[in-house]
């Protein structure tokens with residue numbers, strides 16, 4: 385299931401990419417315009433074109449050098465101007481630094497021209513310089529208007545309330561203000577996580593509507609804040625389920641930013657300073673702090689990588705934190721989006737891996753994914769042969785319906801661990817006695833850290849791990865179909881929304 389990525393040729397001066405057509409346009413237009421300017425400026429065209437010195441020239445400065453310099457300065461200046469205008473990057477200090485640098489280069493070139501061509505072109509030079517500086521002033525004064533069309537509003541498929549959670553409306557929304565560490569990402573595809581359903585259907589409680597969900601995002605960074613160092617414009621990047629934490633507390637400093645008390649989710653969270661509700665990846669763009677923006681290795685196609693950003697990390701973190709490795713026997717409860725990636729990563733980490741599913745329906749898939757064994761809880765006494773043999777069980781079930789916790793826990797060896805990652809809407813009752821027979825530990829894991837995300841993507845690239853993906857085109861119809869089927873458990877094993885360019889059609 386390899387998807388081809390379109391290649392958009394870009395060049396970057398001052399850190400911003402310039403699409404090829406603009407590049408060609410300015411390469412040709414600038415010299416032609418300068419020659420036309422020379423003609424209309426009425427100074428000695430012959431001198432200019434033959435690159436010889438005017439008789440009145442007081443010094444013999446190489447004319448070719450002075451003209452080349454002003455040309456280079458002008459061209460560079462034009463690039464920077466167009467970057468500022470086309471890419472609306474005028475709030476970024478680097479654009480202004482580049483513009484000023486170009487102007488100085490051009491001005492020196494112009495001054496050298498005076499020395500080469502003689503003082504008769506003094507007024508021409510004064511006019512060229514005034515026009516250049518005037519242009520910069522124009523961009524500076526007009527920058528608010530220039531920035532407005534992009535990317536101040538994004539477009540997304542939002543749900544308006546829990547009763548109509550399968551009805552998606554294409555709305556425009558305003559993201560949080562662009563911060564120094566923010567990255568704007570033009571989204572290419574997004575996985576559909578069971579959490580999206582728990583959220584929009586109101587199963588996890590009250591939400592802020594209208595809301596666009598989706599937190600398995602892959603796209604291209606199109607704008608980076610002035611203090612961003614982890615991401616470059618034009619880079620293919622991903623965003624998962626978390627988008628912010630304080631990065632200052634004990635947890636954040638210990639690679640536990642997912643447990644920070646101030647952590648914010650990619651969708652449905654309220655940004656404290658503005659009250660704006662974060663919107664997810666069923667949208668044209670997403671604006672995210674660089675710490676939660678992850679470069680995608682070239683070896684991973686976008687649709688394969690997208691589900692790893694939530695489901696993959698949610699599986700990977702508890703596996704590595706709880707010792708999944710050669711010699712260990714790991715159980716994965718539930719073969720869904722997270723479950724199938726848990727099997728792939730547990731195997732990649734070298735553990736013996738068993739799938740614990742409700743029926744035999746997914747047995748052949750489990751073995752195709754690389755599982756070493758398969759238990760179906762619908763079989764009578766399904767747990768008996770394996771009682772007290774597992775070192776770790778990751779539970780990905782998103783419901784506790786008919787969930788016989790005692791039978792599952794009986795599988796664990798002494799003091800072995802049960803880790804929930806599934807977050808069902810209901811609850812399950814436990815007593816101390818529940819854990820008595822083997823003294824097992826019972827806990828929950830939330831996503832994973834940036835370090836684990838980068839490690840996981842690296843491992844996936846290195847080992848050629850492939851998510852099992854079913855692609856669906858984003859839109860009212862595609863979303864209704866994908867989320868409806870996921871709700872019924874009818875997916876093998878992750879829906880990924882695609883076709884963003886066609887549907888949103890924005891740069």
Ligand SMILES: NC(=O)c1ccc[n+]([C@@H]2O[C@H](COP(=O)([O-])OP(=O)(O)OC[C@H]3O[C@@H](n4cnc5c(N)ncnc54)[C@H](OP(=O)(O)O)[C@@H]3O)[C@@H](O)[C@H]2O)c1
Pocket residue numbers: 576577578579580582694695698717718719720721722723740741742743746780781782783784785786787804805806807808829830831870873877
């Ligand atoms: N902790 C975190 O950080 C985190 C992050 C992301 C998502 N989540 C949560 O993780 C859960 C799973 O997400 P997902 O996207 O993987 O969902 P999914 O694709 O729907 O998979 C869930 C799987 O759980 C099993 N299952 C469902 N109901 C069950 C029941 N009553 N008893 C036993 N097994 C049952 C099914 O597998 P079988 O058919 O094989 O039985 C199903 O395929 C969701 O609750 C989601 O919100 C948590």
Ligand SMILES: [Zn+2]
Pocket residue numbers: 577578579580599625694695
């Ligand atoms: Zn998720």
Ligand SMILES: [Zn+2]
Pocket residue numbers: 629630631632633634635636641644645646
């Ligand atoms: Zn913190």
